[in-house]
Amino acid sequence: MEIEVDLLTKEQAKAELQRLVPALAAADIAYHQKDSPEISDAEYDALKRRYLAIEARFPDLKHEDSPSQKVGAPVASGFSKVKHAVAMMSLGNAFDDEDVFEFDDRIRKFLNIPAGKSLSYTAEPKIDGLSLSLRYESGRLVQAATRGDGETGENVTENALTVRDIPKEISGAPEVLEVRGEVYMSHDDFAQLNVDQLANEDKLFANPRNAAAGSLRQLDSGITKTRALHFFAYAWGELSAPLATTQAAAIDHLTEFGFSTNPLTKTCVNTGELLEHFRDIEAKRALLGYDIDGVVYKVNDLGLQERLGYRTNTPRWAIAHKFPAEMASTVIEDIEIQVGRTGALSPVARLKPVTVGGVVVSNATLHNEDYIAGRDSNGQPIREGRDIRIGDWVTVYRAGDVIPKVKDVDISRRAKDSKPYEFPKKCPECGSDAIREEGEAVSRCTGGLICPAQAVEKLKHFVSRTAFNIEGLGAKQVETFYADGWVQEPADIFTLPVRYGDGSLQQLKNREGWGAKSAEKLFSAIKERQNIPLNRLIFGLGIRHVGESSAMTLARHYGSWPNFSSAMENARDHSGADWDALNAIDGVGAVMAAALVDYFHQEQTRAALDRLVQHLRIETVRPPSVEGSKVVGKTIVFTGTLEKVTRAEAKAKAESLGAKVSGSVSAKTDIVVAGPGAGSKRKKAEELGVEVLSEDEWISLIA
DNA sequence: GAGCCTCGAGTTCC
DNA sequence: CTCGAGGCTC
Numbered sequence: 001m002e003i004e005v006d007l008l009t010k011e012q013a014k015a016e017l018q019r020l021v022p023a024l025a026a027a028d029i030a031y032h033q034k035d036s037p038e039i040s041d042a043e044y045d046a047l048k049r050r051y052l053a054i055e056a057r058f059p060d061l062k063h064e065d066s067p068s069q070k071v072g073a074p075v076a077s078g079f080s081k082v083k084h085a086v087a088m089m090s091l092g093n094a095f096d097d098e099d100v101f102e103f104d105d106r107i108r109k110f111l112n113i114p115a116g117k118s119l120s121y122t123a124e125p126k127i128d129g130l131s132l133s134l135r136y137e138s139g140r141l142v143q144a145a146t147r148g149d150g151e152t153g154e155n156v157t158e159n160a161l162t163v164r165d166i167p168k169e170i171s172g173a174p175e176v177l178e179v180r181g182e183v184y185m186s187h188d189d190f191a192q193l194n195v196d197q198l199a200n201e202d203k204l205f206a207n208p209r210n211a212a213a214g215s216l217r218q219l220d221s222g223i224t225k226t227r228a229l230h231f232f233a234y235a236w237g238e239l240s241a242p243l244a245t246t247q248a249a250a251i252d253h254l255t256e257f258g259f260s261t262n263p264l265t266k267t268c269v270n271t272g273e274l275l276e277h278f279r280d281i282e283a284k285r286a287l288l289g290y291d292i293d294g295v296v297y298k299v300n301d302l303g304l305q306e307r308l309g310y311r312t313n314t315p316r317w318a319i320a321h322k323f324p325a326e327m328a329s330t331v332i333e334d335i336e337i338q339v340g341r342t343g344a345l346s347p348v349a350r351l352k353p354v355t356v357g358g359v360v361v362s363n364a365t366l367h368n369e370d371y372i373a374g375r376d377s378n379g380q381p382i383r384e385g386r387d388i389r390i391g392d393w394v395t396v397y398r399a400g401d402v403i404p405k406v407k408d409v410d411i412s413r414r415a416k417d418s419k420p421y422e423f424p425k426k427c428p429e430c431g432s433d434a435i436r437e438e439g440e441a442v443s444r445c446t447g448g449l450i451c452p453a454q455a456v457e458k459l460k461h462f463v464s465r466t467a468f469n470i471e472g473l474g475a476k477q478v479e480t481f482y483a484d485g486w487v488q489e490p491a492d493i494f495t496l497p498v499r500y501g502d503g504s505l506q507q508l509k510n511r512e513g514w515g516a517k518s519a520e521k522l523f524s525a526i527k528e529r530q531n532i533p534l535n536r537l538i539f540g541l542g543i544r545h546v547g548e549s550s551a552m553t554l555a556r557h558y559g560s561w562p563n564f565s566s567a568m569e570n571a572r573d574h575s576g577a578d579w580d581a582l583n584a585i586d587g588v589g590a591v592m593a594a595a596l597v598d599y600f601h602q603e604q605t606r607a608a609l610d611r612l613v614q615h616l617r618i619e620t621v622r623p624p625s626v627e628g629s630k631v632v633g634k635t636i637v638f639t640g641t642l643e644k645v646t647r648a649e650a651k652a653k654a655e656s657l658g659a660k661v662s663g664s665v666s667a668k669t670d671i672v673v674a675g676p677g678a679g680s681k682r683k684k685a686e687e688l689g690v691e692v693l694s695e696d697e698w699i700s701l702i703a
Numbered sequence: 704g705a706g707c708c709t710c711g712a713g714t715t716c717c
Numbered sequence: 718c719t720c721g722a723g724g725c726t727c
Contacts, residue, residue, distance in 0.1 A: 209717095213717080338714090346712095364715080367719080371720090398718095402718055403716090403718045405714095442713095545711070545723075550711085587709090587724070587725090589724050591724085
């Protein structure tokens with residue numbers, strides 16, 4: 001008899017994983033390579049489910065060749081997936097000097113460093129290539145992974161081994177060292193490559209970055225080897241021992257290990273020096289021989305970096321100062337309206353194709369009605385109030401070097417008979433009224449699920465990578481399946497194999513792009529996702545105002561589906577204990593609470609939900625298991641003046657240890673941390689018998 | 704009630 | 718990546 005996963009001790013879990021990994025591997029080989037399964041699908045599924053459940057509960061026991069790392073993928077992308085031990089984050093951006101000053105101010109505020117006191121940074125060119133994480137164990141390169149979405153990348157080890165700048169072995173480094181940097185191609189090598197491509201009648205690369213990315217992601221590492229790729233190291237991920245105490249010294253160590261590091265890396269003692277170095281690099285830009293798109297600034301002291309920590313997607317201690325974007329002129333040929341999953345009507349400009357920053361751009365977002373009219377949401381003029389019309393000549397650029405945007409309109413070239421663009425009052429997809437609520441910027445189609453555009457977009461969201469992530473069922477497939485009447489709502493996805501059985505396999509096979517293999521894969525992917533973590537389910541429903549992050553908050557708070565759904569039902573009148581509890585969750589306000597509760601209460605959405613959940617086994621979610629933390633789940637109130645750290649820092653730290661930080665003392669408060677000057681809150685805490693700690697006591701508690 | 708910060712939703716191109 | 722809106726802090 002198996003023990004419930006939830007009741008396993010860590011030792012038991014470890015032993016069981018050791019048993020499950022080879023069993024699953026053997027079954028995999030038997031199934032895929034010998035084509036003769038040795039265990040039934042049901043048995044295999046049960047093993048795998050148990051494996052994943054154990055792994056989910058004890059993430060640090062994750063086995064190197066865990067089956068969870070092999071789910072789907074290999075055939076679709078050709079590369080296996082790699083979960084980064086330390087996430088590869090993106091950077092915040094600065095577009096002008098003012099943004100750089102604000103960056104410095106923010107950091108000083110957070111760390112409580114007065115303006116007079118020196119705070120040094122490193123500054124280095126931001127290479128326009130693709131980031132790569134190299135893992136060294138005992139000095140040997142064991143794995144190279146692309147950034148991917150930051151959490152999970154692709155395993156490109158074979159290809160990385162062919163890049164000359166990447167050492168295969170290093171000495172003097174910590175036992176485990178993940179080196180991060182940028183793979184890029186020089187202008188000369190890029191030009192030569194395109195000459196060769198032309199000679200071989202292969203397609204040309206648009207720019208060096210695409211060429212580098214294309215070269216590194218070759219399935220045949222023999223091809224990668226012929227491409228002149230280079231690598232600059234500038235950061236690190238997992239480390240078994242610290243490299244240094246400052247960013248600059250750590251980079252020096254990377255150089256000593258044998259990595260190329262950028263020669264224009266400089267330590268600056270203030271923002272003035274940062275900007276000076278920025279202009280210096282900008283002046284040298286054209287002579288470097290490789291593409292850069294800005295300069296990266298990082299707080300030099302690694303201890304301070306650690307204190308600053310991370311926001312959801314970016315570190316607080318670094319920023320990318322971008323060069324001004326390249327501009328181009330073109331004509332707006334048409335303005336079309338797209339309908340999103342929430343019914344939002346978004347205008348998109350169809351442009352006469354034009355090259356901007358090495359890429360041909362033919363569409364640009366126009367955001368909303370006001371943006372076209374030349375106003376921002378406060379009615380303030382943008383583009384000096386010039387509106388955008390079909391037929392206008394406009395300047396476009398790629399915001400952050402990615403998203404095309406319309407910068408300005410050339411009124412002098414406007415046709416005499418041109419008329420202002422009239423924003424539609426009806427949904428172009430279903431003809432329902434489009435309503436713009438008072439005080440809102442977007443118009444929304446009122447058709448709900450009657451509107452095919454909304455229905456399809458909701459389905460796309462449901463299957464998307466961050467929601468149900470059903471391999472083999474992407475946006476394209478959802479569109480055809482919807483058009484064919486196969487899938488109208490999420491529940492239909494799970495009845496697909498049942499309703500059509502082998503017949504649907506036959507139908508799928510007859511479709512273009514579908515073979516027996518991919519059809520089987522799709523059905524097994526669907527089956528696999530009948531086990532779904534609560535947070536992914538909540539997010540996948542696509543309830544307005546409930547995104548990935550809020551879904552996680554809710555899942556952690558309620559833990560299980562029965563808990564969550566009954567609370568939503570009980571709160572249906574927007575009152576009562578469950579309603580109050582919902583509103584009391586940190587990050588949930590009245591708007592989100594109403595959206596959630598109404599979703600469960602409204603007949604249509606509720607019925608679709610009931611149809612869906614009967615196919616699912618919803619996995620419980622627990623708050624982050626913060627090993628050794630003594631404050632998990634505790635509610636902390638900080639009051640008075642904190643002397644060692646700032647308020648923001650204390651809050652971030654407490655939350656990272658699984659505590660909830662609140663502003664006022666109540667019976668639910670567990671600990672009040674009181675600095676000098678604490679008054680009424682301290683008194684109230686004492687009255688309520690809540691534990692009161694000094695700042696020093698708090699620090700030793702969490703040490 | 705204003706002002707910050709974070710998140711959600713929508714978007715492009717390879 | 719950007720903008721707008723929601724949530725929280727001051």
